[in-house]
Amino acid sequence: MNSRSLRIATRRSPLALWQAEHVKARLCAAHPGLGVELLPMSTAGDRLLGQSLATAGGKGLFVKELEVAMLEGRADLAVHSMKDVPVQLPDGMTLGALLAGEDPRDAFVSNAHESLDHLPRGAIVGTASLRRASQLRALRPDLAVEPLRGNVNTRLAKLDNREYDAIILACAGLDRLGFSERIRERFAVTRMLPAIAQGVVGVECRADDQQLHDWLAPLHDEHSALRLRAERAFNARLGGACQVPVAGHATASGERLRLVGLVGAADGTQIVRGEIGGPVDEAAQLGLNLAERLLDDGAAAILRNLGIEV
Ligand SMILES: NCc1[nH]cc(CCC(=O)O)c1CC(=O)O
Numbered sequence: 056m057n058s059r060s061l062r063i064a065t066r067r068s069p070l071a072l073w074q075a076e077h078v079k080a081r082l083c084a085a086h087p088g089l090g091v092e093l094l095p096m097s098t099a100g101d102r103l104l105g106q107s108l109a110t111a112g113g114k115g116l117f118v119k120e121l122e123v124a125m126l127e128g129r130a131d132l133a134v135h136s137m138k139d140v141p142v143q144l145p146d147g148m149t150l151g152a153l154l155a156g157e158d159p160r161d162a163f164v165s166n167a168h169e170s171l172d173h174l175p176r177g178a179i180v181g182t183a184s185l186r187r188a189s190q191l192r193a194l195r196p197d198l199a200v201e202p203l204r205g206n207v208n209t210r211l212a213k214l215d216n217r218e219y220d221a222i223i224l225a226c227a228g229l230d231r232l233g234f235s236e237r238i239r240e241r242f243a244v245t246r247m248l249p250a251i252a253q254g255v256v257g258v259e260c261r262a263d264d265q266q267l268h269d270w271l272a273p274l275h276d277e278h279s280a281l282r283l284r285a286e287r288a289f290n291a292r293l294g295g296a297c298q299v300p301v302a303g304h305a306t307a308s309g310e311r312l313r314l315v316g317l318v319g320a321a322d323g324t325q326i327v328r329g330e331i332g333g334p335v336d337e338a339a340q341l342g343l344n345l346a347e348r349l350l351d352d353g354a355a356a357i358l359r360n361l362g363i364e365v
Contacts, residue, residue, distance in 0.1 A: 059266070060090030064121040064130035067095045068206040070228050074256050075134045077231075078154075078274070085273040094130050096120050118259070122148055125261055132260040132267065136228070137252035137283060140259070142291040149262040153283060155276040158226040159254040159304060161187065161247045163240035164214060165221035170240040174198060174221060181210065181219035185300040185321050190247050191223065192323025207232060223247075227254035248302035248317050248328075251286045255279050281307045281338050285314045288342030293318060293354065294363045303342075307335050316345050318354035321361075327354045 061082065065075035072095065079091045099116045121133035122145055132151065144150070168174050171194065181203030182188055188200045203210055203219065207228045214222045226241055258274065260267050285305040293301050303316035312335045319326040329352065331345040350358075350365060358365050 060092065061132065061267070061270075062092055062094045062130045064094045064096055064124045064133040066098055066117060066121070068208075069232060070136070070207050071134070073231050074136065077256070078132075078134045078258060081154075081274050082270060086270055089270065094124065096124065122259070125259070131264065132258050132271075135257050135259060137255040137257040138225070138250045140252070140257060142287045144259065147262055148259055150257050151260040151264075151268055152258040152271040152274040153276055153279040154256045154258075154274060156279050156282065157254045157256075158230060158241065159249045160226045160241045160244060161249060161253075162224050162226045162229055162238040163221060163242065164211070164224055164229070164237050165239055166214065168221055168239070171195065171221070171242075178220040179218075181213065181222040184223075184250070186250055186302050186319070187223045187247070189300040189319030189321055189323045189326065190302070190317075193319065193326050194246070194323075196323065207234070211237065225249070225253050244304050244315070248315060249304050251290045251301065251303050252283050253304075255283060257283075278307055281305070281312060281335050284338040285312055285342040288339040289314060289316050289346045290342075292343050292346035292365070293349070294358060294365060299358060299361065299363060303345075305338070305342075307338075310335055312338050312341060314341055314345055316342075316349060318349055318357055320357050325353065325357060327352050327357065 063075045063079060065071050075093050082091050083089060098120045117139045118135060124130040125133060163171050176197045177199060179199045179201055180191060181201055183202050183204045191200050203222055210222055229235060229238055258271055282305045286303045289303045290301055293299060300319040300321055305312055305314040313332045315330045317326055317328040327349050329345055329349050331341050333341045355365055
């Protein structure tokens with residue numbers, strides 16, 4: 056038996072709470088008798104929901120308070136959608152476990168229309184993501200892409216309120232929250248390339264907490280780790296934030312890893328896309344190499360137009 060009890064810092068959104076409960080359940084199943092409790096917190100990202108994520112200051116807004124709680128010893132671990140975690144972690148923090156990935160694809164959600172291709176001209180599609188907006192506009196320049204913020208439940212409520220004809224969300228979040236039947240179309244990744252790390256839940260903790268690392272080991276998935284090593288290295292070279300319309304998705308099969316990535320102008324008029332393959336033990340280098348290639352192929356100009364130095 057352990058005398059130590061673990062505290063999981065988590066945001067209060069239904070998706071964040073689901074993920075934290077999931078990790079708690081996995082920890083308790085792997086280590087019967089271990090005490091685990093949730094410490095729900097509000098983050099700057101949650102308080103600034105009126106603004107677009109890009110103008111408000113990016114994905115770090117959702118994780119900083121949780122990291123401070125861990126660094127101050129008020130919490131032991133935090134559970135994140137890895138999509139929301141900046142590539143650079145604060146000193147002293149590490150990723151203690153990356154869970155097996157769920158569906159990485161984006162979802163087309165609509166009450167009246169069965170797929171993106173069925174939307175009438177001029178239909179209003181909600182998304183706050185530059186990445187989704189860029190790819191949507193390239194696929195369907197006739198649509199009106201409008202901002203949509205809030206947690207998953209809020210976004211669905213805005214759709215039901217007829218503020219949009221359709222919205223785009225991640226399949227993984229909808230599946231986790233029991234909303235799978237609301238998905239009308241799961242976009243092939245070749246059509247709507249997902250965000251870096253979409254669909255992967257990760258655990259962040261202090262790097263020096265060896266006991267916790269041992270407890271987390273049974274939760275870790277090596278395929279997710281490989282995938283994220285390539286995708287996050289790719290993203291890091293391209294500015295590493297969600298102010299940038301960057302997408303990337305890696306898959307490993309045996310000893311081979313394949314990474315597809317893109318950088319797009321927000322208006323969808325330009326998308327620079329590429330693909331790279333190589334040995335899994337060079338995952339990070341492959342991500343970096345693909346980023347360099349896209350920068351040479353025009354991504355550098357797109358990013359410079361957005362004020363991002365690369
Ligand atoms: N930015 C919010 C966010 N962060 C992670 C997910 C989905 C779950 C995941 O990708 O693991 C979502 C919602 C969405 O984009 O629909």
